């Protein structure tokens with residue numbers, strides 16, 4: 001989640017990009033890298049392969065993206081919106097940003113080009129890149145949700161690695177239908193940041209300015225988890 005109160009992350013690289021980067025990663029090294037990612041307290045990886053049309057639309061020349069996902073702290077999310085809450089969310093963001101530089105360094109040391117995508121660069125939408133992974137969905141409350149949770153923050157590395165396990169089909173599409181039957185976020189929103197048809201109104205949402213996370217806290221995906229909601233949806237559809 002990109003929030004206005006996040007501060008720019010200093011450059012923490014200790015390693016230069018290789019002059020002649022490798023394009024192929026072995027399964028063993030990819031698994032080793034994924035293990036290091038999890039040991040660094042991220043909860044998972046996703047991968048986006050950017051199409052020519054997408055790159056043209058956003059005026060970028062990146063091909064392969066590694067998405068590193070972390071869970072935003074439940075203790076912070078349950079706080080009321082405040083400067084203190086925004087500060088704590090930013091500290092968490094900075095911590096995982098620094099870890100992402102270290103992970104990019106590991107890829108560089110092993111011969112791959114790896115650059116952190118600046119999450120505060122308004123010229124490109126990280127959420128649009130996330131949706132290219134076929135591993136995420138936008139909920140009615142306008143959160144970019146992966147299976148690991150609704151309360152996810154993420155960083156991205158663009159890399160020379162061409163053979164990442166890119167998904168071609170999105171298994172989370174059903175969430176849009178589930179949201180159309182739910183609407184808890186609409187009922188719970190203190191700012192009435194949804195129109196009469198339940199469409200999210202970004203300008204009225206205070207998440208980005210004041211750290212509101214009320215709709216996350218009440219959402220079934222946050223309270224019960226992705227798999228349980230999916231089972232309930234399956235029962236609803238019988």
Ligand code: SF4
Nearest residue numbers: 139179182183185219
């Ligand atoms: S509260 Fe309900 S409608 Fe809102 S995002 Fe969560 S599941 Fe979707």
Ligand code: SF4
Nearest residue numbers: 189205206207212215
């Ligand atoms: S104002 Fe709060 S509850 Fe309403 S949509 Fe934004 S984050 Fe969710």
